[in-house]
Amino acid sequence: MTEYTHRLKNCIRSGLVLTVLAVHLPAATPKADSLGRETPRSAVTSFLEACQDQNYQRAAQYLDLRRLPEQSRAQRGPLLAKDLEAILNSDAQFAIFRLSSNPAGDPSNDPDPTRQHVATITQNGRPFTLDLEHVTLTAGSDPVWIFAPDAVLEIPRLAPSGAPPAIARYLPSFLVSVTILATALWKWLALLIAVLLLISLGRLLDRILNAVICAVARRFAKTVDPAVAEIVTAPLRLIVSLALFRMAVESLDPAAVARLYIGHAIGLLLVWTVAWLLIRLTKVFMAHAEHVLYARQHYASRSILHLARRVANATIVILAILTVLSNWGYNTTTLVASLGVGGIAVALAAQQTIANIFGGVSVIGDQPVRIGDQGKFGDLIGEVEDIGMRSTRIRTLSRTVVSVPNSSFAGLNIENYSLRDKVLFNPTLAIKRATPDEQIHQAIAAIEQALSGHASVEAGKNPVRLTALTSAAFNLEIFCYVLTTDLNQFYQVQGELLMAVNQALTATKVELA
Numbered sequence: 221m222t223e224y225t226h227r228l229k230n231c232i233r234s235g236l237v238l239t240v241l242a243v244h245l246p247a248a249t250p251k252a253d254s255l256g257r258e259t260p261r262s263a264v265t266s267f268l269e270a271c272q273d274q275n276y277q278r279a280a281q282y283l284d285l286r287r288l289p290e291q292s293r294a295q296r297g298p299l300l301a302k303d304l305e306a307i308l309n310s311d312a313q314f315a316i317f318r319l320s321s322n323p324a325g326d327p328s329n330d331p332d333p334t335r336q337h338v339a340t341i342t343q344n345g346r347p348f349t350l351d352l353e354h355v356t357l358t359a360g361s362d363p364v365w366i367f368a369p370d371a372v373l374e375i376p377r378l379a380p381s382g383a384p385p386a387i388a389r390y391l392p393s394f395l396v397s398v399t400i401l402a403t404a405l406w407k408w409l410a411l412l413i414a415v416l417l418l419i420s421l422g423r424l425l426d427r428i429l430n431a432v433i434c435a436v437a438r439r440f441a442k443t444v445d446p447a448v449a450e451i452v453t454a455p456l457r458l459i460v461s462l463a464l465f466r467m468a469v470e471s472l473d474p475a476a477v478a479r480l481y482i483g484h485a486i487g488l489l490l491v492w493t494v495a496w497l498l499i500r501l502t503k504v505f506m507a508h509a510e511h512v513l514y515a516r517q518h519y520a521s522r523s524i525l526h527l528a529r530r531v532a533n534a535t536i537v538i539l540a541i542l543t544v545l546s547n548w549g550y551n552t553t554t555l556v557a558s559l560g561v562g563g564i565a566v567a568l569a570a571q572q573t574i575a576n577i578f579g580g581v582s583v584i585g586d587q588p589v590r591i592g593d594q595g596k597f598g599d600l601i602g603e604v605e606d607i608g609m610r611s612t613r614i615r616t617l618s619r620t621v622v623s624v625p626n627s628s629f630a631g632l633n634i635e636n637y638s639l640r641d642k643v644l645f646n647p648t649l650a651i652k653r654a655t656p657d658e659q660i661h662q663a664i665a666a667i668e669q670a671l672s673g674h675a676s677v678e679a680g681k682n683p684v685r686l687t688a689l690t691s692a693a694f695n696l697e698i699f700c701y702v703l704t705t706d707l708n709q710f711y712q713v714q715g716e717l718l719m720a721v722n723q724a725l726t727a728t729k730v731e732l733a
Contacts, residue, residue: 253362253364255278255281255282255364257282257364257365257366258323258362258364258365259319259320259321259322259323259325259365259549260319260320260321260325260326260336260338260352260365261316261317261319261320261321261549262321262365262549263282263352263364263365263366264282264308264316264319264338264352265316265480265549266282267279267282267301267304267305267367268305268308268316268476268477268480269477270282270301271301271302271305271402271477272401272402272477276297276298276299276301276302277297277298279298279301279302279305280297280298280300280301281297281366282301282366282367283297283300283301283304283366283367283372284353284355284366284367284368284369284372285297285300285369285372286369287369287370287372287373288372300372300375300376303375303376303378303379304350304367304375305402305476306379306380307339307341307350307375307378307379307380308339308350308476309402309475309476309477310380310473311339311341311476312470312473313339313340314338314339314476314479315479315483316476316479316480316483317483317487317547319336319338320336321546321549321550325354325365330351333354334353334354334355335351335352335353335354335368336351336352336354336365337349337350337351338350338351338352338367338371341378343377343378348374348377348378349371350367350371350374350378351367351368351370351371352365352366352367352368353365353366353367353368353369387406388404388406391406395409400478401474401475401477401478401481402475402476402477402478403474403475403478407472407473407474408474410468410472411465411468411469411472411474411482414464414465414468415465418461418464418465422457422461425457425460425461426453426454426457429453429456429457429460430449430450430453433449433452433453433456434449448504451500451501451504452497452500452501455493455494455496455497455500456497458489458493459490459493459494462486462489462490462493465486466486469482469486484547484548487544487547487548488544491540491543491544491547492540494540495536495537495539495540498536499533499536502529502532502533502536503529506525506528506529509525510525582626582630583607583612583626583629583630588634588636589604589607589634589636589638590604590607590638591604591605591606591607592604592638593636593637593638593639594636594637594638594707595634595635595636595637595638596634596635596637597614597624597629597632597634597635598632598633600614600616600622600624601616601617602614602615602616602617602622603615605621607626608626610625610626611623611624611625611626611629612624612626612629637707638705640705641705642678642701642702642703642704642705643701643702643704643705643707643710644699644700644701644702645677645698645699645700645701645702645713645714645717646697646698646699646700647697647698647718647721648687648695648696648697648698649695649696649697649698649721649725649732650692650693650694650695650696650732650733651663651693651694651695651696651730651731651732651733652692652693652694652730652731652732652733653690653691653692653693653694653733655694655730655731659728659729659730660686660694660696660730662728662730663696663724663725663728663730664684664685664686664696666724666725666727666728667683667684667698667720667721667724667725668683668684669724670717670720670721670723670724671683671684671698671700671717671720674713674716674717674720676702676703676704676709676713677700677701677702677703677713677717678700678701678702678703679700680699680700680701682699683698683699683700684696684697684698684699685697685699692733693732693733698721702714702717
């Protein structure tokens with residue numbers, strides 16, 4: 221019976237997981253185009269990559285040739301693709317990153333939702349536009365992005381002359397003839413020199429930026445922490461260096477496909493630098509907050525700060541990765557949906573760990589106890605040594621350490637001894653039944669006098685009273701408070717009070733049962 225119940229629970233759990241996955245999994249996406257023409261950016265990128273591979277037959281499939289005579293399409297298509305490659309390579313203003321990576325395009329790019337602007341070429345003082353068009357090539361297939369037919373007809377007029385720049389006349393021929401990604405070798409060497417120059421100027425840029433940061437910070441604060449300025453300086457230097465390198469790229473005007481990969485690298489470095497800056501600022505902020513909590517003796521709250529720092533760093537890294545992938549033209553919507561499903565699976569697998577984390581946050585936030593407090597925690601009596609994100613450690617009276625999961629600790633009845641403002645003194649005396657009533661009254665009066673005469677005792681009304689009568693004795697209860705929170709001092713006063721009670725009983729000749 222037990223095995224059957226266990227199997228039934230597993231089936232129910234598996235069904236629950238499948239149900240959750242079925243609800244949250246994204247719907248099946250349309251079949252991807254084999255040529256990568258799903259979005260404006262992917263279409264132009266794939267076109268340039270086909271041209272880079274010298275596969276102009278494939279590149280021609282990114283052009284709408286339907287306005288050309290059918291018998292000449294196979295011959296003119298590759299030639300037009302090659303001319304279009306030259307046009308895009310010669311246009312310094314053309315940037316693939318400006319194209320939309322959304323299958324539906326960018327509505328703000330063109331009033332017509334089926335068209336997307338790629339570049340504007342000026343020829344003999346007249347501007348010509350190169351556009352993509354969202355068309356369905358065959359019945360029943362998904363629409364794709366290809367260069368519009370009117371743009372294709374303009375390609376012969378826009379083709380550049382192909383004359384090398386003036387500086388090429390003074391360079392060795394191999395620097396001009398050898399190309400990488402359709403870009404002359406001398407341009408790559410110039411970019412390499414620019415990188416080396418920026419690296420050599422790194423220290424100078426650091427000093428300049430540090431001075432600027434300190435000058436700006438002094439306008440808003442009386443003092444500037446040099447460590448904080450140093451933390452901000454290094455990432456800002458990289459950002460400035462990337463901006464200067466970008467200017468060098470634009471002045472050298474490499475080919476479009478080279479600009480694509482250079483842009484990928486610059487975007488990656490820029491996002492990484494911003495993420496690095498945010499992580500360093502988070503570290504400084506958390507360290508300052510931890511110092512404040514330590515000064516206020518809020519030791520347990522540091523666990524929340526450590527968790528918050530990890531969560532913040534993980535969030536920054538994930539957002540940076542998604543930003544880079546989005547800039548590179550990948551559809552991050554599906555990836556985010558997959559992360560959501562993965563998060564559900566992880567949550568189901570680690571629900572006990574998550575429960576302990578939330579229990580720790582509850583204990584630290586509500587603060588029923590703090591590190592160093594003594595008390596009774598369920599069946600345990602001891603001192604709290606540490607409150608972590610997974611468990612709370614208690615040093616018991618037998619000097620052992622018990623780790624209680626926070627999910628369980630948050631549900632315990634907690635009696636915090638350290639929060640007492642005074643300590644109860646509450647012994648019960650059993651007086652022999654044969655003792656005369658007069659002697660009992662005398663003993664009560666003598667004990668009350670002893671209590672009220674002690675400076676550390678809060679006696680109150682009726683601190684000594686008869687509470688029970690049995691066949692063998694009268695039960696005499698003493699109820700008062702010792703005005704201290706220090707247990708060692710309480711034990712000292714307790715001894716003094718017990719001796720005073722004993723003297724009162726001896727003086728009145730009252731015997732205990």
